[in-house]
Amino acid sequence: MNGTFRICDGFWTRYQDLVCDTVIPYQRQVLTDAVPGAVKSHAIENFRIAAGLAEGEFYGWVFQDSDVAKWIEAAAYSLARRPDPALEADLDELIAIIGKAQGEDGYLNTYFTLGNQEKRWTNLQEAHELYCSGHMMEAAVAYFEATGKTSLLEIMKKNADCIASVFGRGKRRGFPGHPEVELALVRLFDATGERKYLELAEYFLEERGTQPNFYVWEKENRDWTVWNSDPNDTAYTQNDAPVRQQKHAIGHAVRAVYLYTGMAAVARKTGDEGLANACRRLWDNITQKRMYITGGIGSTHVGEAFTADYDLPNDTVYAESCASIGLIFFARQMLQLEADSRYADTMERALYNCVLAGLSLDGKRFFYVNPLEVNPDYAGKIETHRHVLPVRPPWHGCACCPPNIARLLASLDRYAWHENEDAAYCDLFIGGEYRLDGGSVRVKTAYPYGDQIRYVIKGDIRKKIALRIPAWSETWSITVNGRSVCPEISHGYAMLTGLGDGDEVVLRLDLTPRKCYAHVLVRENQGGVCLQRGPLVYCLEGVDNPFDLRAVRIAAQSEIRVLPWEELLGGIVPLEADGFVLRGEEALYSFERPKPSPARLKLIPYYAWCNRGENQMTVWMKEL
């Protein structure tokens, strides 16, 4: 039902070009172990060995195959954006290898094919078999949609059929330790129209969390392990209750949001209100109790997990890039389930802040963990902060995040708009052209740094155009052909009716910088404030503020000044505030309150931090 969007945007075209020109070729090199200094991948070589094209042994994590799948998916989006015969030929070659690596029965997983054949399907809790299949199904659908070629789609249909022949009611019991296949099977259903894939997704969802605990049975009935995971740690795998009864976002954050995305996707297809209600509850729990202001989720590295309501430490945080990407997937499914701007608001928050921060401006370095406060004296050095790196490394031993960032950014056109029978909803303010039934909408904007979004209608579009009014915009206005209008607001969207060929709509948002406060029960942000301008969360970086950031306070009464555009850091609008640097006694404890000296604070958008070397950074500042 959705139209297609082609991005042509001052902010995002640079990122999409970066992904196509740099990130995708760079990651292709990494996957072939051709980048000196990057952690060994071997992921493509595993497929070559499984295909009989090379000698050797499997190397890597049990989920190593998924790095290749995510890269193919990203490359497919790149092809959809602009033709690249060499890339397409490379993909065809890689797909041919994957085809050869597949078993007669459709089975596909190099970890198991290379020396672990007899262990197939015996360790769903740990071994990521269904997860890897899910990612390759997503890649297959993306490549089919980009090129019309069915080569990978056929491979993955055969693989899905293999899975369906093993699992389901009346067959073997099971569901994946790491959700992913559920949402992928819905995509496969969308691409092929074959309802059995939707039903298999439903089966995996409904089986999770039922009694008796399948993972206990599974562990008792096998003689091998990957990490000797405790099957009774049901939280980690969201296996503590049937999914439609779940109320709190728990366990491994990426697993959680991939699961919820699958639930929402199935609910959308089946109209299942019970499942949809569970999604709404889990959404609210995440976004109203367990999410960083950057859209990061997962408060602890122990299990890469959610912890408890309002527990949001800024410096020992996890906030994995992949988890925010999963939150964006979840948001998109919820938006398509029901058009409500709160889903798009959070999608925007996670995209402009956490996901972009995961990538260096040169496209070659990646954060796995996205801290809101960094002190290089501790980060990466002391045990409690070991996982919080003060600079982005070029690759990761567990390389889930880099290709995940690539596939999201390369497919960003799919997140900007969505439609239902009534209206076309503009969820993200990105320049380009949206083609829908009967015509198109041209979007021009300097967003997120400009406050206007200009829409020009072409042709005879019959649907309403719904423009998101972000919750952060204190005031806003809309003109149609220069005349102010007061459209109906429905669930956070301004509903514009009766637009015709040549009409020009201008949405003007309020980019006045705003001080943002956390809920009073977030202990880490007690007395703290952060600055937001439009969708962008700002931060202090040491390089701009030559004092120890721990001693910095922002003046409670300070106005926030918008500084002129700077070419720095890919082009940004910095902010300035009045503040103080505290100077106290040398002693560790003293009876003298530290004394403030006035200081001018310069803030940059959080997404651009850590592109000028290792230094201190903080999003939240204490007020004085």
Added chain:
Amino acid sequence: MNGTFRICDGFWTRYQDLVCDTVIPYQRQVLTDAVPGAVKSHAIENFRIAAGLAEGEFYGWVFQDSDVAKWIEAAAYSLARRPDPALEADLDELIAIIGKAQGEDGYLNTYFTLGNQEKRWTNLQEAHELYCSGHMMEAAVAYFEATGKTSLLEIMKKNADCIASVFGRGKRRGFPGHPEVELALVRLFDATGERKYLELAEYFLEERGTQPNFYVWEKENRDWTVWNSDPNDTAYTQNDAPVRQQKHAIGHAVRAVYLYTGMAAVARKTGDEGLANACRRLWDNITQKRMYITGGIGSTHVGEAFTADYDLPNDTVYAESCASIGLIFFARQMLQLEADSRYADTMERALYNCVLAGLSLDGKRFFYVNPLEVNPDYAGKIETHRHVLPVRPPWHGCACCPPNIARLLASLDRYAWHENEDAAYCDLFIGGEYRLDGGSVRVKTAYPYGDQIRYVIKGDIRKKIALRIPAWSETWSITVNGRSVCPEISHGYAMLTGLGDGDEVVLRLDLTPRKCYAHVLVRENQGGVCLQRGPLVYCLEGVDNPFDLRAVRIAAQSEIRVLPWEELLGGIVPLEADGFVLRGEEALYSFERPKPSPARLKLIPYYAWCNRGENQMTVWMKEL
């Protein structure tokens, strides 16, 4: 050279009685596994089996013997305080068992004797052999000093001789993974006058941190392990540099302070200024960069360790009771090395706050970890706070702390005064009678709740009497026989000369409650303040303050009111301050600053917290 002190004090006699009447008998029962619900100990049974008096196998940690040693030491101090023939008979019986458990060659360690004979001395890094010997040496000296009986002293001299026959220059190389034997050997030297014990202590100290790394060699030359510890993790065992070059307090906090205590003890005996300077540097690093305001040390449960300067999280803290006890040992050695009130100030801080907080008021429950902020929603529940228990358990699987608290409190008389050739120094303000050469000093006080300490001289004391002027006392005065005097102040002590029989000295301190601030680089205490009155650090407890403590602020301009004495919690003087409870939006993030409603805050001394059930607690409060 020191005199003897007998405590008779409103505050401390209750604690010493509690230790003698309750803690020591209770712990005796625990060590015999006679307390339902307490974690299994088996520590005495291990000795009975090793003595051939029972059948069975060793059970417990490799350092299980030390629980018995520390209990004997505590019981010996109890006997020194007041005769108890039944306890003495029990000890004699236990010592006889220990004697039978000792090898012909003097070796004594039930873990190794029971089934691990061939592993002796092959794993000094992990196996705590020298540590257990050290604790039993301390017990032996204490029992000898209490009763004059040499039974255990002879056993431990034989054990020390056994150790000396194995280790030393020209013999086997080695030094303990967990320091303790060094300080114990100095005590054995003090009790016996045999210099070889001092020399063995020096050997162990000097060998530590030298190249090549002994623990690497050791691991390569054995085929067993306790915890598969990394010998290259030199920080954990303070093995990163020769001790006289060490500058920062690192690694396992208890090991660190036991080591530094041994260094200071040796430096005091040998007059070694190089060693003394290392002790001063390490003291300063702990107390000026790495210590909680309660005197707790060790910022992380990972390795129970120091982390980095100014890293002092209040809620994920470790602050093990044993570590503060070790800090008190270190302080006492430093005081005897050089009379400077800063050592006694810290000794007092750790004693009145962290150590006392480790024990419930009924003497039957113990904290291992002493948090400065507890929220029962997180504490003991989420991974990052799993080690922070919201209530004291009755015993611990690793039971180092309970008997350590008992032995410190039972021997507190030894910490109140010390002497050098010139003066007798009153380090802690505790009522009782100090007997020294030529006479005695009677001390009467209601400290820490009363501000006067009255000293009455008896006999012909030739030394000066030196009274500590605590750094927290903004003003103070001294009268002699009712007349104000202005004595010389030397290193924080008021030096009183020419006192004779019948003279009465009154020291009046300033118990005005004070707001205390942390160094500006302690991020967790940014914008925070805590209250101190005299030596006591105060805290807010939920039971007295019926709001979520995360939403509480103290008014920056509030006066601090001293409330009347209450019989509550063993008798306390609560404080009261004006504050606020914040009420904000329900949303996780909002552009509205939370609004303060006035609230009256009631504070109790930190040492008395958690005696009224599970509830929130915080030492530090944000100012508003």
